[in-house]
Amino acid sequence: GQQVMQIPQYQHVQEGEDFTTYCNSSTTLSNIQWYKQRPGGHPVFLIQLVKSGEVKKQKRLTFQFGEAKKNSSLHITATQTTDVGTYFCAFGGSSYKLIFGSGTRLLVRP
Amino acid sequence: DGGITQSPKYLFRKEGQNVTLSCEQNLNHDAMYWYRQDPGQGLRLIYYSQIVNDFQKGDIAEGYSVSREKKESFPLTVTSAQKNPTAFYLCASSTSGGATEQFFGPGTRLTVL
Numbered sequence: 001g002q003q004v005m006q007i008p009q010y011q012h013v014q015e016g017e018d019f020t021t022y023c024n025s026s027t028t029l030s031n032i033q034w035y036k037q038r039p040g041g042h043p044v045f046l047i048q049l050v051k052s053g054e055v056k057k058q059k060r061l062t063f064q065f066g067e068a069k070k071n072s073s074l075h076i077t078a079t080q081t082t083d084v085g086t087y088f089c090a091f092g093g094s095s096y097k098l099i100f101g102s103g104t105r106l107l108v109r110p
Numbered sequence: 111d112g113g114i115t116q117s118p119k120y121l122f123r124k125e126g127q128n129v130t131l132s133c134e135q136n137l138n139h140d141a142m143y144w145y146r147q148d149p150g151q152g153l154r155l156i157y158y159s160q161i162v163n164d165f166q167k168g169d170i171a172e173g174y175s176v177s178r179e180k181k182e183s184f185p186l187t188v189t190s191a192q193k194n195p196t197a198f199y200l201c202a203s204s205t206s207g208g209a210t211e212q213f214f215g216p217g218t219r220l221t222v223l
Contacts, residue, residue, distance in 0.1 A: 031209045042200055042214040043153070050209075088152065092209035096141060096160050097168065102152040 002027060006089055006101030014109050019076040021104035023089035031092055032065055032072045037103070038085040046074075079108050113137065114215035116201050121220045123195075131186045131218045133201030142184035143202040143212065146170060153200065159184055160206075188220065195222045 004025045013019050023032065031050045035043040047056055049065035049072060056063045062075045076083055086103040114135045123129045135142065144156040155168030159178040173192025178184050184203075188195045198219050202212040 033209075033211065042217050043202075043212075044214070045211045048209070048211065090212075096166075096206075097143070097155055097158050098204075098212055100153045105150070 002091075002099055004029075004089055004091060004099065004101045006104055008104055009102065010105045010107070012107040012109065013079050015081060016078050019079050019083070019106055021074050021087050021089075021106075023072045023101050025070045025091070028069045029072075029091045030069075033090045033098070034063060034072075034074050035088045035090060035100075036085050037088065041085075043088060076106075079106070081108050081110050084108050114201060114203055114213055116199075116215035116218050118218060119216065121218055123220070123222050125222055126190045127222075128190055129188050129195075129220065131188065131199055131201075131220070133184045133186065133215060134182055135184075135201075135203045135213075135215075136182060137203055137205075137213060138181070139203035139205050139213070140181070141204045141206055141210075142178065143204075144168075144174070144176065144184070144186045145200045145202065147198040147200060147217075149198075156186065156199075195220060 004023050006023050033048045034046040037043045047063050052069050053067045054065040060077045064073045086105045088103045089101040090098045117132045141160050143158040145153040154170050156174050157176040159165035162181050165178050175187045200217045201215040204210040204212045
């Protein structure tokens, strides 16, 4: 079935460094969503991208949807300890369900 | 306040016992979902429901059962047939399925002893 590959699995950065996670699909996606899950918490919706080549920004976070709509990225500029957590991409499958990537766990050294 | 509630937050059960996890939403959402998350892993879909009195199996439905008698409620029963039930269970809802944003409850951490 449809699925997305999310890389890297883990990223450990020094506070102030940048961070990027990537989501790749072998098939064209109609949309992609990004969620953040803090340690011990639940996933929280960050953003949805729909258009080819779309770029959206939320403060230090930049989200991109590839031109072919087969990949997406989340970039965090100058990480802070509050950015710690696992970042998931997800896309709407052929039915009612949302298909989640395996997530990238971000650890930030203060 | 609108949102999704799950209870209890922590649950302990003996092996061989069925246990029901509660999920209630007051967001007036049509679609509801149950996910399982194991330590350091992603989300795996157990069951989902698009509308009252209707639900479909997700990727790992074996050993689980659900009901959707009311729009607000989507309880999950973990049966004794589930081989490895210890996990973090997350309930979510959305206005409709597929491409719409999902809102998650705080989760129930189930430990089977």
